Amino acid sequence: MLLFQNMKLQSQTLYQLTSPTICIIIMKDSFIKKCETKVVCMINIEAEVVRLEELKASKMKKLVMRKKAELKELCRRAHLVERGDNEVEISIEVIESVNFFN
Known part of the structure; x- marks a missing residue:
């Protein structure tokens, strides 16, 4: 903002330059939060x-x-x-050894 003031720009021109900059900053912050x-x-x-x-493996073992x-009863x-x-x-060994993330 100080840079624009030093350039002695008119207020309308200053608004046109700062408004997109502020929008970009707000959009960046919003994007980071998302x-x-x-x-x-x-x-x-x-x-x-x-x-x-893990629940599935437990149920399968049961x-x-x-x-x-x-x-055995039959x-x-x-x-x-x-x-x-x-x-x-x-x-049971096969059920326990299955790793779905490798």
Whole structure:
């Protein structure tokens, strides 16, 4: 502003020069705030995705364990010899090892 005053510009010319500058500064500040908001939003979204993936893995492990128990009960009732638990253990290991962000 001091620069414009030193140039002894008329008030209308001064307004024409400062008004766009002020608008640019306001737009820049608004843009920065929007970007910061978007970054915070993305961080929240990423955290929610991680939480949901962990919940999904937990539910899948519970389902595998429940089905294993049901199969064990069916084998017991039918007087069948159970096979090894390797399939169930492998299924649980696969569920735990899945990393969706790599």
